[in-house]
Amino acid sequence: MKTKLTQKIIVTLSKREFINKFLTLFETYPKNFRHKYDNFGLYAYRYATPQSCQYKPDFINIGDYIQSLAAKQYLPTTQTPILVDRDNIANYDGQNIDLIANAWYWIHNNNIKFSDKINPLLVAVHLNNLYAIPDETIKYLKEHEPIGCRDYTTRNFLMLKGIKAYFSSCLTTTLDFKYKIPDSERNNTIIFCDYEIDEASENKIDNKLKNILAKYKDCNIEHTKHSYPINMNSEECFKEAENLLRKYSKAKLVITSRIHCALPCLALGTPVILVLKHYDTFRYNGIFQLLNVIGINKHKHFVYKICKDSKGLVTNPTKYKAFANRLKQIVKGFME
Secondary structure, eight states, X not given: OHHXXXXXXXHHHHTOTHHHXXXXXXXXXXXXXXXXXXXXXXXXXXXXXXXXXXXXXXXXEHHHHHHHHHHHTTSOXXXXXXXXXXXXXXXXXXXXXXXXXXSEEOOOTTOSSOOTTEEEEOOSBEEOOGGGOOHHHHHHHHHTOSEEESSHHHHHHHHHTTOOEEEOOOGGGGTHHHHXXXXXXXXXXXXXXXXXXXXXXXXXXXXXXHHHHTTSOSOEEEEEOSEEOTTOOHHHHHHHHHHHHHHHHHOSEEEESOHHHHHHHHHHTOOEEEEESSOOHHHHTTTGGGSEEEEEOTTSOEEEEOEEOTTSOEEOOSTHHHHHHHHHHHHHHHHO
16 A cells, blocks of 8 residues: 555655656756667567456557667668567567667566566657556666656656666657658648648637748648558558558658657758647657647646747757767667
8 A cells, every 4th residue: 555655755755846847957967878689679569459457448549760860770780670579579579689669568467577688778668657657667677777757757756766768859859860851852831740730610729820920921731641541560550551651751840649750850840739638647748848849738728838939930959969969879779
């Protein structure tokens, strides 16, 4: 009972904004790397397999594969990466591999810790079910500290548990490593990814978006989505993820409700607005601060935080660059 209460207090503190700046003073960054093997792994997401954990999605989130492509950029091009099921990492029994372990994790019986055959670089990590993290997982993370965290909530939780950690932001902010194109190749397209303006609505979000779009004359509108049929195989998913990145890299503006559309656009140099109808404290704490945002925050207040140039066109904040540059150094250090 006491342990559960302590865990609840730690999780509650981890979500508090006042603690973000305080714990930033005590972050620890990696100095030594544990690159061990000549084989490399890459996450696949086998949603429909029996090994999957308690959550049972009925669609594939292609953003997961965009995260894997962010890791794949750093792997040698001379060999095909070995695919690893993110939701079954404790039971991996293939070749010994090094793995850039950037992902959203739900801790359950099949991934309380990594298989002994996986040497992970734990970076850009998000732990979702903090209330249920067992001691065995805490011990494993302690052995692999410092942990790079995608959000402040995860970082705060780990640091309050006595684990060295730091806010890394998301590895997709480094996708320029492979996927960024010259601005001269951009087209005149505005992409809406999993968001559509309701022309009949008078809500604040859509009204602000209409005002912004008034500055964009004669642009084409294209709609994309990140939800795909559950029966797609990994090869098809990686191919579609790359197709989406190419679209985003060429767009004039992207408006999206998906963080793994918005964060890659930062790296690609594509102006992007993240639309948040409901602020997710677990996932967005830290990421929120790197992006243009229109929406409703966790206090149910309207948020409008948009950077613009002298012509009134959207530009991206640059705060993400410091985190992205550090991420590149860390991952390259691991690979070398």
